[in-house]
Amino acid sequence: MRAELDAAYSGRTLAARAATAASCVAVAIAMVPLLAILLYVAQRGLGALSWSFFTRLPNPVGESGGGMANAIVGTLELVGLASLMGIPVGIAAGLFLAEYRTTMLTRVVRFSADVLAGVPSIIVGVVVYATVVVRMQHFSTLAGALALAVLMLPLVARTTDELARTVPDSLREAALALGASRWRIAIHVVLRTAGPGIRAGCMLAVARVCGETAPLLFTAFNNRFWNESLGDPTSSLQVQIFTYTMSPYDDWHAQAWAAALVLVAIVVVLNLAARRVLRGPKAA
Amino acid sequence: MIPPRSTPPPSLPPPGVEKMRAEGLSAWFGQKRALKDITLPLVEHKVTAVIGPSGCGKSTFIRCLNRMHEVVPGARSEGQVLLDGASIFGREVDPVRVRRRVGMVFQKPNPFPAMSVRDNVLAGLRLSGITPPDPNRLAEEVLRQAALWDDVKDALDLPGGALSGGQQQRLCIARCLALEPEVVLMDEPCSSLDPVATAKIEDLIHELRERYTIVIVTHSMQQAARVSDYTAFFYVGELVEYDEADVIFTKPSDPRTEDYITGRFG
Numbered sequence: 001m002r003a004e005l006d007a008a009y010s011g012r013t014l015a016a017r018a019a020t021a022a023s024c025v026a027v028a029i030a031m032v033p034l035l036a037i038l039l040y041v042a043q044r045g046l047g048a049l050s051w052s053f054f055t056r057l058p059n060p061v062g063e064s065g066g067g068m069a070n071a072i073v074g075t076l077e078l079v080g081l082a083s084l085m086g087i088p089v090g091i092a093a094g095l096f097l098a099e100y101r102t103t104m105l106t107r108v109v110r111f112s113a114d115v116l117a118g119v120p121s122i123i124v125g126v127v128v129y130a131t132v133v134v135r136m137q138h139f140s141t142l143a144g145a146l147a148l149a150v151l152m153l154p155l156v157a158r159t160t161d162e163l164a165r166t167v168p169d170s171l172r173e174a175a176l177a178l179g180a181s182r183w184r185i186a187i188h189v190v191l192r193t194a195g196p197g198i199r200a201g202c203m204l205a206v207a208r209v210c211g212e213t214a215p216l217l218f219t220a221f222n223n224r225f226w227n228e229s230l231g232d233p234t235s236s237l238q239v240q241i242f243t244y245t246m247s248p249y250d251d252w253h254a255q256a257w258a259a260a261l262v263l264v265a266i267v268v269v270l271n272l273a274a275r276r277v278l279r280g281p282k283a284a
Numbered sequence: 285m286i287p288p289r290s291t292p293p294p295s296l297p298p299p300g301v302e303k304m305r306a307e308g309l310s311a312w313f314g315q316k317r318a319l320k321d322i323t324l325p326l327v328e329h330k331v332t333a334v335i336g337p338s339g340c341g342k343s344t345f346i347r348c349l350n351r352m353h354e355v356v357p358g359a360r361s362e363g364q365v366l367l368d369g370a371s372i373f374g375r376e377v378d379p380v381r382v383r384r385r386v387g388m389v390f391q392k393p394n395p396f397p398a399m400s401v402r403d404n405v406l407a408g409l410r411l412s413g414i415t416p417p418d419p420n421r422l423a424e425e426v427l428r429q430a431a432l433w434d435d436v437k438d439a440l441d442l443p444g445g446a447l448s449g450g451q452q453q454r455l456c457i458a459r460c461l462a463l464e465p466e467v468v469l470m471d472e473p474c475s476s477l478d479p480v481a482t483a484k485i486e487d488l489i490h491e492l493r494e495r496y497t498i499v500i501v502t503h504s505m506q507q508a509a510r511v512s513d514y515t516a517f518f519y520v521g522e523l524v525e526y527d528e529a530d531v532i533f534t535k536p537s538d539p540r541t542e543d544y545i546t547g548r549f550g
Contacts, residue, residue, distance in 0.1 A: 173390065174395075177383055178408035184412075
């Protein structure tokens with residue numbers, strides 16, 4: 001008996017070690033593409049980065065030099081506007097999903113959000129083109145931001161939904177017994193309790209649309225100059241990378257790498273911020 | 285199997301003012317009937333204990349008293365509950381108002397973890413959209429009432445979940461008292477607490493009786509005997525016996541009550 005137990009135990013120890021080793025190998029493999037991308041982009045991009053890259057407009061074709069100041073601002077504008085539209089609506093929709101779990105409408109909305117999350121981003125771009133750009137008869141920053149907002153919406157809604165459902169019902173009961181109405185409970189208890197996670201989810205959605213190019217191609221389009229209003233087309237790092245990479249000029253290729261580096265840096269910073277936010281108040 | 289009674293048990297006319305009264309109250313969860321035709325008075329400034337074995341409907345009963353029963357999907361009730369003589373089930377009655385007058389403390393302490401101790405105390409007001417004129421004074425006053433002030437006066441900004449279990453439960457009592465309810469319902473408030481914390485809550489109940497009408501559900505008969513003025517014994521959804529606590533615990537008139545309090549079942 002004793003010997004059998006010992007044998008079984010050493011077998012299990014062996015299996016546990018093998019599993020740990022396999023996990024470590026898997027982690028290492030997963031890290032390779034990430035590090036490769038970061039290092040390669042840094043290596044190619046750093047050389048082309050200069051002060052004028054951040055401060056100047058693109059030079060005309062054939063002239064070397066120039067920068068992407070308008071594209072950097074354009075990306076921030078597009079993502080900022082998209083967040084203003086997508087995050088509040090997404091959080092409200094997510095709270096609705098979590099707080100009214102059993103209605104028919106909830107199932108319909110949740111299913112729609114899941115489908116929308118799976119729609120290729122270029123299709124969102126085409127739809128915004130057909131419904132907004134064609135009607136306004138010109139490309140615009142607003143249309144680009146709208147396309148990004150549509151992409152953010154299901155991500156924010158489903159994250160909020162999932163996190164709001166982890167808030168224990170005992171807290172909802174407590175608030176209900178204190179004479180609170182449903183919407184106040186949703187905002188003051190559910191949103192506040194799930195707050196750190198939802199904030200982090202929003203950050204990740206922002207980071208995700210930072211990299212979206214396809215829906216911008218025929219909504220925000222591109223602009224060699226500063227856009228004068230939100231109704232004008234705008235440049236963005238994403239589209240600039242696409243355009244410059246497709247060009248035959250070495251100078252533009254270098255600038256595309258620099259733009260890629262700046263974009264990656266923006267995404268990394270947002271991700272780190274999201275992590276900080278996620279960890280912060282939980283520690284208390 | 286104990287045969288159902290043909291007539292409802294007699295409810296003594298209590299000495300003192302009747303604050304609330306259940307009249308022919310029945311409750312269901314879907315098809316399952318949890319309460320059968322309960323008629324029971326609750327006397328003002330007294331502690332009424334509801335005892336009985338698990339699943340006898342005692343929690344369901346007090347949840348009917350502040351309309352918390354109806355928030356469970358599929359739950360419904362029939363009959364009447366009167367608060368100061370007026371029905372709380374009337375069409376024009378807002379359940380939110382009922383719950384402000386009839387507060388509730390739950391079995392498991394459930395302070396809001398994302399709020400500080402102070403914000404927890406004031407949560408009931410804030411959740412009603414009311415900003416108290418002097419929130420700090422109100423918080424202190426209520427925490428003193430809940431016998432928690434000395435424990436937490438230096439910890440008002442810590443999250444509610446940082447307190448011990450017994451302190452959390454007293455915080456929940458304070459949170460309930462901040463709304464100045466008239467009736468306080470307590471659903472097994474000590475069942476997740478150790479004996480020391482339990483004793484503190486029981487002392488507190490004694491003090492609170494002067495200002496509030498208290499209904500406490502417990503499955504500890506010793507606790508019911510210690511804290512209550514009146515005791516009601518529930519069994520499988522029926523009110524078997526209601527009397528002064530001394531009478532219930534010394535000479536109960538129903539054999540089922542006697543079997544339960546002497547520990548023969550339940």
